[in-house]
Amino acid sequence: LWLILGSVGVIVATTLVMRLAGVAGWDTPAHLYKIAELRQGGSLLWDNEWYGGVYQMVSYGFVFYWLAQFVNYGFLVVASAAVLPVLFYAYMRRVYDVTSFVPAATLAGVLAVYLANGQDPFLFALALGMGGLVMETYDQRLVAALLIGVAGFANPVSVTLCGIFFTAQYLARPERRASLRRLVVYLLPFLAARVVLALFFWETATYSYRPIEVLIYVTFGIVGALAARLSCDPERSAKETLFLTFAGVSVAAAVLPPNPMGGTFGRFFFVFGVPLLLTLRRVALPRALIVVVVAGAALGQLIVPATHFVSHAEGASAKPDFFAPALAFAAAHHNADYRFHVVALSNHWEAYYFPVDDFAITRGWYRQSDALHNDLLNQSSFSAGQYVAWLHQMGVKYVFLPNAPLDLSGAQETALLVGDSRFAVVYRDPDWTIFRLRGARPIVQPGRGAGAADVLALDHESIALRVSAPGSYVVKVSYSPYWQVASGMGTLTRSRRDFIVLHARMAGEVDLRMVVTPKALWDELVTQLP
Numbered sequence: 001l002w003l004i005l006g007s008v009g010v011i012v013a014t015t016l017v018m019r020l021a022g023v024a025g026w027d028t029p030a031h032l033y034k035i036a037e038l039r040q041g042g043s044l045l046w047d048n049e050w051y052g053g054v055y056q057m058v059s060y061g062f063v064f065y066w067l068a069q070f071v072n073y074g075f076l077v078v079a080s081a082a083v084l085p086v087l088f089y090a091y092m093r094r095v096y097d098v099t100s101f102v103p104a105a106t107l108a109g110v111l112a113v114y115l116a117n118g119q120d121p122f123l124f125a126l127a128l129g130m131g132g133l134v135m136e137t138y139d140q141r142l143v144a145a146l147l148i149g150v151a152g153f154a155n156p157v158s159v160t161l162c163g164i165f166f167t168a169q170y171l172a173r174p175e176r177r178a179s180l181r182r183l184v185v186y187l188l189p190f191l192a193a194r195v196v197l198a199l200f201f202w203e204t205a206t207y208s209y210r211p212i213e214v215l216i217y218v219t220f221g222i223v224g225a226l227a228a229r230l231s232c233d234p235e236r237s238a239k240e241t242l243f244l245t246f247a248g249v250s251v252a253a254a255v256l257p258p259n260p261m262g263g264t265f266g267r268f269f270f271v272f273g274v275p276l277l278l279t280l281r282r283v284a285l286p287r288a289l290i291v292v293v294v295a296g297a298a299l300g301q302l303i304v305p306a307t308h309f310v311s312h313a314e315g316a317s318a319k320p321d322f323f324a325p326a327l328a329f330a331a332a333h334h335n336a337d338y339r340f341h342v343v344a345l346s347n348h349w350e351a352y353y354f355p356v357d358d359f360a361i362t363r364g365w366y367r368q369s370d371a372l373h374n375d376l377l378n379q380s381s382f383s384a385g386q387y388v389a390w391l392h393q394m395g396v397k398y399v400f401l402p403n404a405p406l407d408l409s410g411a412q413e414t415a416l417l418v419g420d421s422r423f424a425v426v427y428r429d430p431d432w433t434i435f436r437l438r439g440a441r442p443i444v445q446p447g448r449g450a451g452a453a454d455v456l457a458l459d460h461e462s463i464a465l466r467v468s469a470p471g472s473y474v475v476k477v478s479y480s481p482y483w484q485v486a487s488g489m490g491t492l493t494r495s496r497r498d499f500i501v502l503h504a505r506m507a508g509e510v511d512l513r514m515v516v517t518p519k520a521l522w523d524e525l526v527t528q529l530p
Contacts, residue, residue, distance in 0.1 A: 003089060003101055007108040008082040014112040015078055023309055024318050025118020029352035030365035034065045035073065036356050042460045045201070046480065046514045049355035049460060050364030052339075052373045052394060052499075053478035055201040060366075063154035064121035073120075080124040081111045087130040088275065094137035095169055096235045096242075098279045107275040114271065116305035122267065125151040125158035133165055141183045149190030156194070160265040161272075168245040172238035199528040200521055203478075204498070207262025207368040208378070214254045216300055217266050221247025223293060224277060232282035239280060260368050273301040314347045317404035317431075323353040326400050326432045330359050336455040337442040338397035343414065344377075344407035350400075360458060362394045372478060372498060377409040384420045387413070388437070393497065395443035395476040399423065399435045447472035451507065461514040462486070467504045475500040475512070481524045486513040 018024070025031075034057055037047065044066075047056040057065055068076060089104035111123070132147035152159045170180050224243030228236045246268055253265060274297050283290055308314075316322060330340060339360040342350040351365040363374055376382050376390045391399070401417055417423050417435050427434035444453040450471025456464040458477075467473060479494040485502075488510030493501045504510060 003104055003108075004082075004086055006105060007085040007111075008078070010108050010112045011078050011082045011115070014115055015074065018115065018309075021309075022315050022319075023116065024315070024347075024349075025116060025120065026305075026308055026347065027118035027120070027365065029318075029347070029349045031065070031073075031118070031120055033352045033356055033365075035068045036352075037460065038065055038069055043514065045482070045516060046461045047355075048458055048463070048477060049358070049360045050351065051369045051478070052362065052476060053480070054364070054369050054372075055203050055480070058197065059201045059203060059205075061121055061125065061153060061155040063150060064124050076124055077115070077120045080120070080127040081115060082108075083127050084111060084123065084130060087127065087134050088272070090134045091130060091137065091165070092279055094134065095173065096238055096279065098235075100279070100281075103275040103278040106278055107272070110271065110274065110301065113302050113305050113309075116308040119267075122155045122157055125155035126161060126271070128154065129158045129162035133162055136179065136183050139179065141179065141186055144183055145186035145190065149187060152190055152194050157261070157264045157267060160261065161268045164246055164249055164265070164268055165242070167249075168238075168242040171245065172241040196525070199525055202524075202528055203369075204372045205260040205366075205368040206258040206371040207260055207264060209254060209263035211254075213263045213266055214250055217250035217263075217269055218247045220269050220273060220297060220300075221245075221250060223297075224280075227277065227280050227283050227285065227290075227293070230284045231280045232284065233280055236280070239276075242276070258371075262368070270301050273297045311405075314345075314405050317345050317402060318347055318349045320353070322402075322404070322431055323349070325427075325429050326402070326434070327353060327357055327359075329427050329432075329434055330354065330357070330398075330400075333398060334359065335397065336458050337395070337444070338440060339395050339443060339458075340398055340400060341391060341394065341396040342400040343402065343410055343417075345402055346405040346407055346410075348407070350402070358459065362396060377413075382412065384416045384422075387416050388420070388422055391437055392441040393476065395441065397437055397440035397442075398426070399437060401433045401435065403431050403433070443476045445474040445476065447474065447501075450504075456509065463512040464509065465502075465512075466509050467502075467507055469507050470504050473502045473504060475502055480514065481527070482514050482516045482520050483512055484515045484520075486511040486515070 044057050044062050045055065047054060064076065085104040085108040088107050089101065092098040092103065128147045128151035132144040132151065135144040135147065148159065148162060166180065170177055221243045225240045225247070228240035228243060233239060249265060253263060274294060277294055277297055339362060340354065341362045342354060344350060344363055348365045350361065354361045363370065367378070370378055373394060376386060399417060401414060422438050423435040424438060425433060426436045443455055444465055446453055450473055451467055451469030453473050454466045456466055463475060463477060474495050476499050479498050479500050483492055483500055485492065488508060489505040490510055491503045493503065495501045500512070502510060
């Protein structure tokens, strides 16, 4: 009872402090935008407002955003974070005979700090997944499969973390293997549906996994395993297996080809690091060394979200007043033939304020999606010529430069914008400098022998344009097999840069829409299968 009340209390208190201090979670703008998009009648499938067009929630996870239409967002966050320590305690007691409440209580404190990351759908899905693992220990495998299966459609990263616990339990508990195999059988329909969904809505995405991250995760796993080996814990062998499983997964992920998951499974350390170390009993090491190990793990685990609590400069650039001048300029100069480029803030609130007002921007929040069109900005350096060519490629006319802490590419972009004559300052105030790119190229680019083209409207999942003559036109919106010519005469193909190519058969208006049909799904499935 005290664990439950304490967990709820510390999470509620932290949430209130964040609200009163104006501290928003790191990923919060992305989640608020997706919730707002659904409330405005947007689609689960596609969004033209980010990255030149991406499969939106369906390729990553949509359950949290759908549920937030009916349940208060804050309640979902508090409930997810508050229930996790209780589920962690129940699981560790059932599988590893951990009777102490200290690790679970520590997890409550960790999660209070972790809230600053704003990874709310992940925590929601992790609570579901941990609930499923607990239910399996009570032989409620159907319920367990349902909870874990739904978690996979809320946030797939949570399932990878649950998979670490699952794999370690399978290796360490031979007597439970039959039950765990049965759970896998029950999970197969969910896993198959997730794989098929990924094939239907496949997109290029890469999440960076840096060597320093590999080193941190492997070191934690090995140190934890050694501490377990040197302990007098009756369950030291099983706990050693758990730590080594995480280390092994860390190494395995490092040798995989670039993929959307990357090192995101490292959240296993960032959530459960110190609490797992505290489950070890009577470790045969000097007390001072144990304190150093636990303190080091705590520092690595909490330093990033902790600094977010005191980052006042970034908090100022999350306010509506900060964005008001830029949005007013955008409204006055909006032209459907072009999209805006906003030099990304370190907190990425531009990914909320611009698209929620229906202004399409070149980037969004999830850096892995930059892999399709915006990979230039992830490079260590790029020239003015490369930068201008990329802006042309994305159909940008105006570039918004905020006077606030910027993302990784911000310093280079600032230097190029200020120092190159191809950028003319058209607006300046204390918070924003807005540049117009001379010789900007529109979103629709006529091919050789084609006529003129104008974009009449571009919303979340449709494009309306007018062409003056038959011919081929590159539409700088990400290609998908589900784009169809809803009205007008023409066909669609994919360009070399993964944009849409419209082959218009006659002059006039052409409407393109995302339409997912059984035939289109089947054709895409056949294409993606080896």
